[in-house]
Amino acid sequence: MDAVVKFTNQSQGRDRVFRATQYACALSIYLLQKKSSERKDLVAKLKSLEATMSAGRKLFRLGNTLNSIEAAKRTMQLSDPVLCLCLTVANINRALYFICDNVLWARSVGLIRDIDKEHWSLNASRCYFFSLVMNLSRDVYEIIQLMVQKARKGHFRQKMDQHLSENPEVAEVVIPQLDAFLFLLLESLKSHPAVALDTLKNTCDLFIPLDRLGIYKSNAGVVGFCGLISSLIGIVTLAQPKLKIKP
C-alpha cells in the first residue's frame, strides 16, 4: 500500500500545472467571449485544450483514492482532536470525490455505459465541497491558535500598543478592538505564510463547487480565475516545501 502511494504521489507536480492551464483556458474563454464574439476559432482551440486537460487529469487521478485513504489513516493518529477530526473527514471526503471522479472517467471513455452522469457529477462536487469546508475549518482553527499564541507574547503587546497609538486621528480606526483584532490577524498570517496560503487556496477552491452545486452561482470567469489562483498557489507550495502547511 505504501509503495502504491509513493508511486502515485510522483505526478502531483504535473497535475498542478495542467490544472492551472485548464483554469487559465476557462478564464480566457470567458474573457474572449465577453469582449467580442469574433475570435471563434481561438475560443474553439481554447475549449479543446481545456477539454483535453480535464480528460487527461481525470485519467491521472485514477490512483488517488488510495492516496487519500492513506492520508486519512495518517491523520487519524494526530494528537490534536480538532485537527484529527477536520483532516480525517476532509481526506475521507476527498477519497469519495476521487471514486466519483473515477466513475465519471469510466463513463466518459465508454467502459461503463448506463449511469446517471449528472447524479455522479453532483455527488463528486458535494464530496469536494465538504472536504474544502473541513480544510477551511482546520485553517480557521490554526489561525485562532496562532493569534492566541501571539497575543500572549510580551513583545507583541508592545507592538500592538505602538500600532494603536500611532494614528488615533485616522478615520479608519473607528473601533479600536476591530483594529487590534485585524492587526493581530495580519501579524499572525505574516509570520506563518503557509497557513495564509492554504486559507487563500481553499477559499478560492470553494467557489468551484459552490457554483457547480448552485449554492452561490458566480460565473465561468470567477470560477476560472479562482481555479487558476488556487492552482498557482499549489504549484508554489510544491516548489517551496517550506510554504506547505503541516500536517
Next chain:
Amino acid sequence: MDSWVRFNSQSQAKERVLRAAQYACTLLGYTLQKGGVAAELHKTVTQLEAHMSLTRKLLRLGNSVEALEAAKRAIHLSDSVLRLCLTISHLNRAMYFACDNVLWAGKTGLISKLDQDKWSQRSFRYYLFALILNLTRDVYELRLLIECEERYRASKSPPSAYPGNNGPADHLSSPSSPASPAAVALPVMSAWLRRRVHLVATVLYSNPPLLLDLLKNSCDIFIPLDRLGIYPTGKGFVGACGLASSVLSILTIVHPWLKLKP
C-alpha cells in the same frame, strides 16, 4: 533547468503505467478482433487506447528538455563509445519528443491543418535511431563484460596441456591428427558456440541491469519497425512487445538498482 528536470521526472512512473495499459489495450484489441467479439467492445477498447495515447502525449510535454539535459550530461562521460552512443541517443529522443509535442498540438486542435502522418513517421524515425543507439551501447557493454569474464576465467584455470584446447582460436589452428578437417571442425565449432553462449548467459545473469535494458530495447524496437513499415509484425506482436517493455521499465523505477547506469 535542474529543478525542471527534477519536477519532470516525478511523473515518469504514472506515464509508464499508462504505457503498459495502452499496449495492453492494443494487445486486447487484437485478441478480441481475432476472437471475433462484438464490434462495440472492440470499439471501446480502441477508443480507450486512443485516449491513453493522447493523454500520454500530454504527459510528455516537457520531456524534450529532460532529454537535452541528459545529452548534456552524457557529453562528459569518459568512455568514448558510451559518450557517442548516449549523447546521440538522447538528442534523438529530444527530437522524438519535439515531434510528439507537435502531434499532440495537432490532435487537440491547437495547430490546425497538420500533416499527422508525416509528423508521426518523423517521430518514429527518431525513436528508431535512439533505440538502435541504445542497443549498440548495450552490445558494447556486453562485449566489455564478456572480455572481462574471459580474462577472469583464463586467469582462474591454468592453460591446459593440449595446445588445441586454448580459447576461441581453436577452430583456426590446424588439427594435429590426420582426420578430415570437416569432421573435426563441426564438434569444435559447436563446443566453442556452447562455451560462448554460456559466457554470455553468465555475464547477463550476473548483470541484471544490462539484461533488463537489452530486453527492453529489443522489445521496443519492434514498435517503430512496424509503424515505419520496415518489418511489419502486426498489432498483436507490437502490443505484446510494448507491454513487456513497459513492465520492465516499471520494474526499473520501482527498484532503482535495476536501472542501467549511466
